[in-house]
Amino acid sequence: RPRCGDPLAGSPSLTQSRHSLHLGDCVAALARYGRERRRDLGLAAEQLRLARRRLGRITGHVGAEDVLDIIFRDFC
Numbered sequence: 218r219p220r221c222g223d224p225l226a227g228s229p230s231l232t233q234s235r236h237s238l239h240l241g242d243c244v245a246a247l248a249r250y251g252r253e254r255r256r257d258l259g260l261a262a263e264q265l266r267l268a269r270r271r272l273g274r275i276t277g278h279v280g281a282e283d284v285l286d287i288i289f290r291d292f293c
Contacts, residue, residue, distance in 0.1 A: 236275050243271035 250264035273280065 239271045239274045243268045246271065 246264045246268035250261050250268065253261040253264060270280070270282070272278075
């Protein structure tokens with residue numbers, strides 16, 4: 218089931234400003250990945266992780282890292 222419209226019908230519409238923000242952050246992380254991939258593989262991998270995390274915030278995918286962030290932010 219599509220989250221942002223039918224990808225075959227054209228560009229998806231980002232109806233919520235937070236989606237636009239997360240998508241912009243994802244694109245920025247991918248750009249940083251492109252710059253880092255030849256210099257430092259560890260830093261490049263971190264940028265891919267950040268990009269995936271931002272996409273997950275749009276699609277509703279919540280990983281263990283997100284849960285731990287909430288626990289430590291709210292309870293520690």
